[in-house]
Amino acid sequence: MFPSVWISGRVLGALYVAYTAAFYLRVSTAKSKRPIVTSKGQPPDQDALFEYRGLIHVHSDYSHDARGSYDELSRAAHRHGLAFLVITDHNNVDAIAAGEQGWRNGVLLLTGVESGRCEGYMLFVDIESYIHESISSTREALQEYLRQGGFGLVIHAGNCRRAWKGELDSAIDGLEILDYADQLYDCSVLAKLNAFLFYPANRALACLRVYHRPAETLARWDREASARPVVGFYGPNMHQNVRILGWEPKFPPADAVMPLASNHILSREPLTGDFQSDKRVVYTAIRNGNLFFALDILGDSSGFRFSARQEDSSAVMGETLPADVETVFSIRLPRIEDNSQFEIVIYRNGVEFLRERGRELTFRATQAGAYRVEVLTRVPTFFGRGRMAPWIYSNPIYLRP
Ligand SMILES: [Zn+2]
Numbered sequence: 358m359f360p361s362v363w364i365s366g367r368v369l370g371a372l373y374v375a376y377t378a379a380f381y382l383r384v385s386t387a388k389s390k391r392p393i394v395t396s397k398g399q400p401p402d403q404d405a406l407f408e409y410r411g412l413i414h415v416h417s418d419y420s421h422d423a424r425g426s427y428d429e430l431s432r433a434a435h436r437h438g439l440a441f442l443v444i445t446d447h448n449n450v451d452a453i454a455a456g457e458q459g460w461r462n463g464v465l466l467l468t469g470v471e472s473g474r475c476e477g478y479m480l481f482v483d484i485e486s487y488i489h490e491s492i493s494s495t496r497e498a499l500q501e502y503l504r505q506g507g508f509g510l511v512i513h514a515g516n517c518r519r520a521w522k523g524e525l526d527s528a529i530d531g532l533e534i535l536d537y538a539d540q541l542y543d544c545s546v547l548a549k550l551n552a553f554l555f556y557p558a559n560r561a562l563a564c565l566r567v568y569h570r571p572a573e574t575l576a577r578w579d580r581e582a583s584a585r586p587v588v589g590f591y592g593p594n595m596h597q598n599v600r601i602l603g604w605e606p607k608f609p610p611a612d613a614v615m616p617l618a619s620n621h622i623l624s625r626e627p628l629t630g631d632f633q634s635d636k637r638v639v640y641t642a643i644r645n646g647n648l649f650f651a652l653d654i655l656g657d658s659s660g661f662r663f664s665a666r667q668e669d670s671s672a673v674m675g676e677t678l679p680a681d682v683e684t685v686f687s688i689r690l691p692r693i694e695d696n697s698q699f700e701i702v703i704y705r706n707g708v709e710f711l712r713e714r715g716r717e718l719t720f721r722a723t724q725a726g727a728y729r730v731e732v733l734t735r736v737p738t739f740f741g742r743g744r745m746a747p748w749i750y751s752n753p754i755y756l757r758p
Pocket residue numbers: 414416471594595
């Protein structure tokens with residue numbers, strides 16, 4: 358009995374090594390260069406907007422279930438070209454009193470909080486102090502944080518176990534659309550197994566195996582945004598901590614999570630190195646939805662633009678123009694140096710409005726609604742030619758009567 362177990366173990370081991378070796382080759386693509394090759398130089402930007410990449414919903418040592426100091430997180434963020442992190446630990450803003458906020462290693466570190474509510478989970482950001490979740494209703498908490506000048510964002514909206522159960526109060530400014538930890542929880546057992554097995558061989562491909570379009574959360578966002586502006590954003594929900602029978606490896610590490618995806622904020626003002634004014638620039642762009650988010654692991658999406666123009670005014674993502682006036686919308690992809698295929702899909706109030714292949718698109722509309730863009734591309738898979746899935750998600754531009 359024992360030798361046969363030993364032999365079948367060896368066979369399985371050999372198969373696994375052969376498999377991972379095969380995918381290592383396939384994946385050196387994803388390791389050294391990303392599937393979509395964008396040029397370093399940004400296309401000339403007529404809007405003269407400043408663009409910064411960053412993450413919202415990151416955990417640190419200030420959470421009981423996460424690891425990583427502000428200093429370590431800032432160094433990792435710098436390695437991956439991120440300009441800011443909004444660190445939101447569970448039920449405390451102790452990092453503010455500890456003087457952790459500010460510029461460190463070339464990265465702007467901001468402190469918010471993740472708060473468990475009876476309806477689900479929220480982030481409160483741009484706040485000074487935290488009232489414990491047990492002593493206030495969500496409405497009271499929102500009123501207090503609005504008084505402090507801050508705002509609230511719903512997270513885990515589409516999580517299979519912890520989805521947001523309440524209404525989206527009009528005082529809630531935004532919704533986390535893509536949460537990488539939720540993507541992992543919610544994907545099929547086969548996808549999880551695949552990702553786990555191939556992670557050592559090809560980290561990028563393993564992470565992409567788990568990725569899927571968050572259809573239900575997008576539908577919820579579209580419903581809300583058809584009535585009032587609602588910000589959509591990406592959250593890595595990074596903890597760098599798992600518990601396996603008392604063993605707590607620092608996994609998945611920041612160096613694996615940070616390159617996956619990010620928010621790209623757009624601002625008419627640059628970051629200058631002054632903490633107070635830079636904090637204002639970042640939070641204003643987030644609160645107004647002047648941002649898009651993208652799977653940057655597929656290719657650097659910096660330079661993507663979605664804008665709208667009327668005779669004497671214009672708008673970027675998150676902004677509103679009057680309806681019933683001829684509006685020219687334009688979408689421009691970053692400068693791409695290979696022959697990757699893209700599909701640009703426009704949704705109006707969640708209904709597909711236009712779908713075209715290409716790298717730029719212009720269309721006209723007058724009807725009121727929330728117009729947003731998804732840019733689809735071929736996502737590599739372990740087998741076959743890959744599958745079409747969104748690379749970039751814009752925030753809407755609104756036409757209102
Ligand atoms: Zn979290």
